[in-house]
Amino acid sequence: MCALRTPAGRRLRPARRQRPGTGAHPVIRVLLAEDQGMMRGALALLLGLEADIEVVAQVAKGDEIVDAALVSRPDVALLDIELPGLSGLDAAALLRDEVPDCRVVTLTTSGRPGRLRRAMEAGAVGFLVKDGPVEELAATIRRVLTGETVIDPALAAAALSSGPSPLTARECDVLNAAAAGATVADIAGKLRLPESTVRNDLSSAIGKTGTRNGMEAVRAARLQGWL
Numbered sequence: 001m002c003a004l005r006t007p008a009g010r011r012l013r014p015a016r017r018q019r020p021g022t023g024a025h026p027v028i029r030v031l032l033a034e035d036q037g038m039m040r041g042a043l044a045l046l047l048g049l050e051a052d053i054e055v056v057a058q059v060a061k062g063d064e065i066v067d068a069a070l071v072s073r074p075d076v077a078l079l080d081i082e083l084p085g086l087s088g089l090d091a092a093a094l095l096r097d098e099v100p101d102c103r104v105v106t107l108t109t110s111g112r113p114g115r116l117r118r119a120m121e122a123g124a125v126g127f128l129v130k131d132g133p134v135e136e137l138a139a140t141i142r143r144v145l146t147g148e149t150v151i152d153p154a155l156a157a158a159a160l161s162s163g164p165s166p167l168t169a170r171e172c173d174v175l176n177a178a179a180a181g182a183t184v185a186d187i188a189g190k191l192r193l194p195e196s197t198v199r200n201d202l203s204s205a206i207g208k209t210g211t212r213n214g215m216e217a218v219r220a221a222r223l224q225g226w227l
Contacts, residue, residue: 028141031057031074031102033065033091035083039130043078046134053138062086069099076141079124081108081115089115089122096123103144105137114165114225116151126150165226166208174201175221178214 030047032055034040044055057072059065062083069077077095079088086094092104105126106119119127125144128137129152140150167175170193177187184202188195202214209220221227 026052027054028052028076028145029054029056029072029074030141031055031059031065031069031072031077033059033062033077033079033083033088034107035060035080043134043137047138047141050138053141060084062088062091065091066094066098069095069102073099074102075145076103076105078105078107078137078141080130081106081119089118089124092119092122092124105140105144105150116225117164118225120149128152165224167205167221167226168201171201171205171208172221172227174198175205175214175218175227178202179218179227181215 030053032040032044032047034043037060040058040060044058047053047055056074057068059068060083062079063085065077065079065086065088077092077099079091081088083091088106092106095102095104103126104122104124105128106115106124107128107130108115109130116127126140126149128140128150132152143150165172173191174187174193177190182190184195184198187193188198191198202217205221206213206217209217209224211217211220218227
């Protein structure tokens, strides 16, 4: 679908189509981001059976989400959190800036409390686990368009009881950079930080996660949903 532009170059949002027999109710345009092809296809098929929902874009990588949204102009984006290229959480933050009228619902296989907090900070208005019924997902899509925030009740309770992440933003950056086994010098070069700062941040993160080294700290932080 090609984006339309005015003579001045402004992008026009495509008209919201209506399906025959649905009266005055517009179809909800949905973008679906899921890296597993079978899961993505199944979700698209099931959501397509809803009379008021149309999946207008499907992507398999996180770094494809914003471009697809700028072209298809979805009302709601369903984002898997664990995506190659760019995480669903990072993509949600970009969508908030680039396509602010698109409501974001994040989907995950593991409801880690830290991830819920990060999703909300990134601008998501929905947080669901993937193994829920499709009827619940469809209902969530409709509810977030009315201004509601929809969170799986069990995840909400766990998030409230777990407290915020103890890691600072820079400690998270350092751990993410260390995830592939990078050296202190590599991390310092990538983040443009002094090596002494990287060592201090790694040491602090290791202490906060109760682990013995940087790789263990990465795994522990991911398990808690802090990364």
